[in-house]
Amino acid sequence: MFPTLRPSAKHTPNPNRLYAAPLQHTDGKIYRKGHAVSAPSPFKHTYIALMTASALALSGCGWFGSDEEPQEKELVQRIEPSEKDGSVQMLLPDFAQLVQNEGPAVVNIQAAKAPRNAADSSMDLNQVPESDPFYEFFKRLVPNVPEIPQDEEADANFGSGFVISQDGYILTNAHVVSGKGNIKVLLNDKREYPAKLIGSDAQSDVALLKIEATGLPTVKIGNPKNLRPGDWVAAIGAPFGFDNSVTAGIVSAKGRSLPNENYTPFIQTDVAINPGNSGGPLFDLKGQVVGINSQIYSRSGGFMGISFAIPIDVAMNVAEQLKTTGKVQRGQLGVIIQEVSYDLAQSFGLEKASGALIAKVMPNSPAAQAGLQVGDIVRSVNGEEVRSSSDLPVMVGAMPPGTEVALELWRKGEKVSVKVTLGSTNTASQIGAATPDNPNQPAEVQGFAVEEAGLVLQIVSGGNKPRLIVNRVSGAAERAGLKRGDEIIAVGQIAVDSEAAFREALANSGKNVPLLVQRGGDTLFLALNLQ
Numbered sequence: 460m461f462p463t464l465r466p467s468a469k470h471t472p473n474p475n476r477l478y479a480a481p482l483q484h485t486d487g488k489i490y491r492k493g494h495a496v497s498a499p500s501p502f503k504h505t506y507i508a509l510m511t512a513s514a515l516a517l518s519g520c521g522w523f524g525s526d527e528e529p530q531e532k533e534l535v536q537r538i539e540p541s542e543k544d545g546s547v548q549m550l551l552p553d554f555a556q557l558v559q560n561e562g563p564a565v566v567n568i569q570a571a572k573a574p575r576n577a578a579d580s581s582m583d584l585n586q587v588p589e590s591d592p593f594y595e596f597f598k599r600l601v602p603n604v605p606e607i608p609q610d611e612e613a614d615a616n617f618g619s620g621f622v623i624s625q626d627g628y629i630l631t632n633a634h635v636v637s638g639k640g641n642i643k644v645l646l647n648d649k650r651e652y653p654a655k656l657i658g659s660d661a662q663s664d665v666a667l668l669k670i671e672a673t674g675l676p677t678v679k680i681g682n683p684k685n686l687r688p689g690d691w692v693a694a695i696g697a698p699f700g701f702d703n704s705v706t707a708g709i710v711s712a713k714g715r716s717l718p719n720e721n722y723t724p725f726i727q728t729d730v731a732i733n734p735g736n737s738g739g740p741l742f743d744l745k746g747q748v749v750g751i752n753s754q755i756y757s758r759s760g761g762f763m764g765i766s767f768a769i770p771i772d773v774a775m776n777v778a779e780q781l782k783t784t785g786k787v788q789r790g791q792l793g794v795i796i797q798e799v800s801y802d803l804a805q806s807f808g809l810e811k812a813s814g815a816l817i818a819k820v821m822p823n824s825p826a827a828q829a830g831l832q833v834g835d836i837v838r839s840v841n842g843e844e845v846r847s848s849s850d851l852p853v854m855v856g857a858m859p860p861g862t863e864v865a866l867e868l869w870r871k872g873e874k875v876s877v878k879v880t881l882g883s884t885n886t887a888s889q890i891g892a893a894t895p896d897n898p899n900q901p902a903e904v905q906g907f908a909v910e911e912a913g914l915v916l917q918i919v920s921g922g923n924k925p926r927l928i929v930n931r932v933s934g935a936a937e938r939a940g941l942k943r944g945d946e947i948i949a950v951g952q953i954a955v956d957s958e959a960a961f962r963e964a965l966a967n968s969g970k971n972v973p974l975l976v977q978r979g980g981d982t983l984f985l986a987l988n989l990q
């Protein structure tokens with residue numbers, strides 16, 4: 460029984476779960492990396508020490524023999540407008556030719572732990588199923604052999620993959636092969652090869668395998684940026700071990716951000732993905748791979764119409780790094796960001812809710828050294844718009860550590876340009892945290908009420924500096940989401956630690972006020988509407 464990753468206390472538990480789809484011999488539940496993963500919270504607050512992979516041009520990756528992009532015709536057919544109503548109808552696409560052309564490059568993958576020694580496995584009653592007619596015979600013959608859990612079989616993963624080079628490089632999901640020492644690849648023509656794990660990256664869920672073969676059929680790599688919601692796509696894989704199975708559907712959305720998956724802009728589809736499909740290719744109508752099928756969204760562990768694929772450009776970037784260096788390096792800014800809601804956009808004076816709001820700047824990080832501030836909203840990276848907070852890590856991911864990037868910020872009602880040199884994720888855990896208050900110094904408490912805001916605050920003196928702690932909320936404060944015990948750090952980008960400072964900052968902020976709050980170990984902005 461695999462453990463379930465439970466939501467933290469600060470989030471409302473959600474019965475929905477995200478699952479990956481490797482086929483595992485378990486109790487019927489399918490898990491992503493051995494765990495059920497919490498569904499995304501409606502209140503989106505992304506905690507990211509921004510780290511991303513370097514961008515690599517696909518034409519320079521060296522996977523394919525030709526640099527020319529294949530010119531494939533789409534398989535969907537358009538009917539001329541009807542004379543009666545002038546409407547345009549669409550025929551369902553014919554995937555038969557796609558499967559015939561691309562199916563040979565799709566493989567089955569079996570990953571298991573290395574076999575035990577013969578001395579350890581001899582006369583193991585657990586290797587005989589109870590349905591076997593000789594089960595009772597062996598049980599009487601070896602009555603004292605203790606029954607142990609069938610871990611080996613339970614730990615075996617069955618997934619899919621696809622060949623990206625004629626000399627045997629194969630892409631799949633990292634969770635299909637993670638922790639397994641015995642990996643086998645079954646080709647479409649029934650040839651079986653042992654596979655070497657070149658490398659895997661848990662962050663992107665991409666793994667690169669190598670088999671000793673030549674002249675293999677390969678897939679064509681497409682451009683997921685050309686996909687649109689509503690476009691037809693197809694998956695080929697081995698659900699439940701049924702090799703070369705084809706399912707089809709449409710792109711539901713792009714750029715999805717999932718829990719604990721901050722650096723991958725997932726492609727959401729309604730293509731049926733089941734256990735065993737993990738690591739298999741997602742094709743567009745040109746027969747080009749645009750993604751790697753990775754996860755499903757489900758309440759039961761089975762397919763419920765929502766599946767997610769890793770964009771192939773992200774996967775190929777990771778694969779090239781794994782091939783050349785055996786590891787993936789990501790740059791980082793060193794900030795914690797959150798989504799810009801409509802109310803927050805109003806409180807910061809923005810016309811529309813877009814960008815990534817900086818809720819915390821890590822000490823000694825590249826962001827701190829470049830002068831980024833809490834309350835800055837990142838609007839663009841090297842001229843490319845940041846539409847939501849989930850875009851920022853992906854966009855920074857086009858550059859390796861050491862790259863200088865140009866950020867356009869929204870700061871105190873004005874546009875500001877800042878250049879930042881990205882750091883390395885290897886130092887992300889060493890960039891420090893806030894200095895804690897002195898726990899040995901006694902605290903003195905005073906209080907005051909701000910009626911128009913629906914707040915009763917306490918000034919807690921002691922430690923390094925006074926703190927404003929929320930004691931009671933009502934009205935506007937309650938609607939903003941403030942809670943008893945929250946610490947108000949700043950009003951907008953003005954730090955407050957006294958009654959006078961808080962009232963002055965509030966009076967100068969208009970009717971929509973952004974409050975920077977510390978809740979537990981997290982910092983976030985909340986929009987206080989005084990209208």
